[in-house]
Amino acid sequence: MENNQDKCRELARQIYELDADVYQLSGSILGRTFNGDKEQHIATLAALIYTHPQGHVLRSEIALIGNMARTISNKADRSRMMTRYNEILKEIEKIPSSFGSVDIVDEQLAALNISNPDHPKTGDDHLIICIGRTHGSAGTDIGFALADALKINYYDVEIFNMVLDRLEAEKDSFNDRENFDPKLDHIYPSTPAKRRCSDFSRYHGLPKKDAIFFNQSDLIRDMAKKEDFIVMGRCADVILTNNRIPHISIFITAPFQQRVRRMMEVNHLEYKETCKLLKKLDRKHERYYHFYTGRKWGDAVNYDLCINSACYGIKESVELIMRMIDKYPRPHKN
């Protein structure tokens, strides 16, 4: 539909008449305000469509008619009204820059988001789930249980440290031999791993924690080419995004008091010291994430999704994530 004044006026008339019919059929007299001066109302509505097709006011006007139409008790009448309602919605969609027509999608982000059904399937992508979490939110428990449910690998800071330690130990053994164990290739790419190993002890002249971070980053990037996995923290979301490797990034948190309650139970601590400890750990997390990414830790704009684990619990959080990534194994309802 061209966005000219005649067309807008015609659409306004259709909306007005649908409104009148819907209110009559629903037996309500609430519509009568709208029914004041017919031609004046149509002119106002036409102007609204012509000048502000994106406007939330038009959408709200339409939505209110739809809401009312759904209350019509006679099924045939209701169906007839909803058909007209849907036809009007379709007409509005054709108007340039109508509401809903300007998407919010960031094509670059969406292309990397594997929980987006529009994500282009190349066949090479692995299922990589990055989980950030506040301490005490059971995020690591959820990550571990999710890895188990999906039968994929699970990596957290301790595992990275163990792997890096073993690779470093491996380096010494490697230096003594001519051939590296080819089976390692299956797990971690051999040549870059070896090079990283030999470089590891030197830290590239960086502070040790930076060296560890960069070693972890390389490991995450290399693993992403080889296997499906869940990675806890390590700014893996940002590392993968910067390397244009598809994944899903989830942040798990829970209200402070609920995290305190859980940490007290888990670690047999007193209330006051738990509060203090949790605040300290939050600050530490925040600084780490900001230092290596320049972003605000836990801010919803930095993840695909955030989950409040207190509203779900461990088991249901796992199931929720599985539904999100559409891998939920039980037969679907409907």
Add this chain to the structure above:
Amino acid sequence: MENNQDKCRELARQIYELDADVYQLSGSILGRTFNGDKEQHIATLAALIYTHPQGHVLRSEIALIGNMARTISNKADRSRMMTRYNEILKEIEKIPSSFGSVDIVDEQLAALNISNPDHPKTGDDHLIICIGRTHGSAGTDIGFALADALKINYYDVEIFNMVLDRLEAEKDSFNDRENFDPKLDHIYPSTPAKRRCSDFSRYHGLPKKDAIFFNQSDLIRDMAKKEDFIVMGRCADVILTNNRIPHISIFITAPFQQRVRRMMEVNHLEYKETCKLLKKLDRKHERYYHFYTGRKWGDAVNYDLCINSACYGIKESVELIMRMIDKYPRPHKN
């Protein structure tokens, strides 16, 4: 399993032996660090299980063995190792306060969360989706499209104002008649609505914006007893939680620059004025939410879920939410 030292030692031995077998079968030599002094390692592991069953270190040790076992190329070997791995996990689960055993769930929050499959179905509950959103994130477009897809009603601030205006106009007509239109009962509860109407103009001595807020709150609470709907903003999540009415609360946002880009396109604005406007609107939203709820607007702990709409777009956000609430109509994969 009792949490006594002998049992822990037995479990530690099983873990150690599984680790040794898995590394041997995977053909890797990385496991050998772990294989240093067998009895010493078992003693350390047993102590870890006995003293810190919750400890993330134990989980990481186990997870690393699982990760490695999944790389075993011979299917029968892999299956045998994974069976032993799962048996060990089951044993650990039986240990009091083992990792994963202390849940984060807040029973009160979970009972009100309709996207939680554990939510008790009473038959009286309606599908109520509360959507908070940052301006420019397409949250209202997502809410409207979701209402359309679910065939349920959609309410936003304009609709509330229209409904309240019409109810107020209705009041005058009502005062002239003896019987109120009984059909209205179907839409909004008649007696309280009428009483609210007659009280509305008086504002209960409150500032007008407070009166509107409280009228909206009453309306939301009454609607929740009658119908399925989506409500945009209005602190509906907190109103429903305070009234112990089940719902799902979702916050939709997107990176600032992406929201700016979209608002410029939608409203034909310049970059600088859009940034200024968006910051102003964010502050306004923040103050409104904090004033009526005492909570921080947009903080993930205040919602069941947060979605970054830039990672999905409008259509995919709708589909994501439908998967979350398990109402997604297309045939399920797997």
